[in-house]
Amino acid sequence: MNLAVADLNPKQFQKISAMVYRTAGINLKEGKEALVRARLMKRLRFLGMSRVEDYIDFIDSDRGSGEVAALIDVMTTNKTSFFREVDHFHFLREQVLPGMNTSRVRFWSAACSSGEEPYSLAILLREHLPAIERKDVRILATDISRRMLDKALQAVYPQDAVDEVPTPAYRKYFTVRRNDRSGSCQIAAEACALVHFAHLNLMDPWPMKGLFQVIFCRNVMIYFDRPTQQELINRFWDFLEPGGHLFVGHSEGLSSVKHRFRYVRPAVYQK
Numbered sequence: 001m002n003l004a005v006a007d008l009n010p011k012q013f014q015k016i017s018a019m020v021y022r023t024a025g026i027n028l029k030e031g032k033e034a035l036v037r038a039r040l041m042k043r044l045r046f047l048g049m050s051r052v053e054d055y056i057d058f059i060d061s062d063r064g065s066g067e068v069a070a071l072i073d074v075m076t077t078n079k080t081s082f083f084r085e086v087d088h089f090h091f092l093r094e095q096v097l098p099g100m101n102t103s104r105v106r107f108w109s110a111a112c113s114s115g116e117e118p119y120s121l122a123i124l125l126r127e128h129l130p131a132i133e134r135k136d137v138r139i140l141a142t143d144i145s146r147r148m149l150d151k152a153l154q155a156v157y158p159q160d161a162v163d164e165v166p167t168p169a170y171r172k173y174f175t176v177r178r179n180d181r182s183g184s185c186q187i188a189a190e191a192c193a194l195v196h197f198a199h200l201n202l203m204d205p206w207p208m209k210g211l212f213q214v215i216f217c218r219n220v221m222i223y224f225d226r227p228t229q230q231e232l233i234n235r236f237w238d239f240l241e242p243g244g245h246l247f248v249g250h251s252e253g254l255s256s257v258k259h260r261f262r263y264v265r266p267a268v269y270q271k
């Protein structure tokens with residue numbers, strides 16, 4: 001039995017990609033056959049299955065009720081890094097944090113992957129938010145991938161990921177773990193304490209009550225089609241305080257959707 005070369009015919013591709021789109025908004029419909037096949041094979045191998053039709057029977061059956069989430073998880077692209085698109089962090093440090101004088105501070109990292117983005121925000125806030133010790137500060141970090149959230153919660157990263165952290169002042173929040181030959185690093189408790197991770201599919205209703213001053217939704221909207229992006233942008237508007245900032249990925253921008261935000265600088269918008 002060769003588990004690596006199961007075939008994916010056009011009908012099966014359509015069925016799988018429609019399921020992913022319907023559930024997570026991820027648009028794998030056109031030209032993405034090779035990617036879907038490679039990621040699906042990973043899942044089949046994990047389940048010890050060799051034929052896509054067996055997998056489809058499984059996911060359609062009662063036994064497979066939890067499988068859709070696992071399928072979505074394997075289909076997501078989770079690439080991220082500390083202080084990714086560092087301009088955003090400079091902008092926050094220079095233009096947003098100095099004027100943040102409310103006692104309640106709420107940020108949202110709306111597709112946080114394995115946690116590098118919200119931990120970078122936590123470090124930035126620890127270093128540059130005036131009077132942080134007297135404020136009620138929380139960074140909500142959500143993602144659809146439970147696999148990534150589990151990783152994020154551990155707050156342990158390989159040394160080469162930490163090497164990307166731009167300044168020594170920020171690197172002091174990482175400690176090389178004792179008795180760990182690989183040299184992986186643990187994030188300091190004072191940074192972790194600001195971050196609250198939760199599972200959230202952006203396509204579902206958002207249960208959060210209060211408004212945010214800052215929302216990061218970076219490098220996820222590229223996987224959504226325009227109507228989905230449009231809906232998300234409208235919803236982010238509703239979840240931001242007046243004057244609050246929305247950050248998207250530098251390759252995303254809002255030029256293809258209608259919105260009421262003020263353009264501030266590339267990939268930064270203000271309500």
Ligand SMILES: C[S@@+](CC[C@H](N)C(=O)[O-])C[C@H]1O[C@@H](n2cnc3c(N)ncnc32)[C@H](O)[C@@H]1O
Pocket residue numbers: 023024025026076077078079080081084110111112113114117142143144145148200201202203217218219220223249
């Ligand atoms: C490429 S990563 C971006 C991580 C981080 N924001 C950054 O810019 O480095 C995209 C993340 O979006 C998540 N994602 C994809 N579809 C989602 C959805 N419908 N709801 C929530 N998260 C989703 C994926 O699981 C993945 O972790």
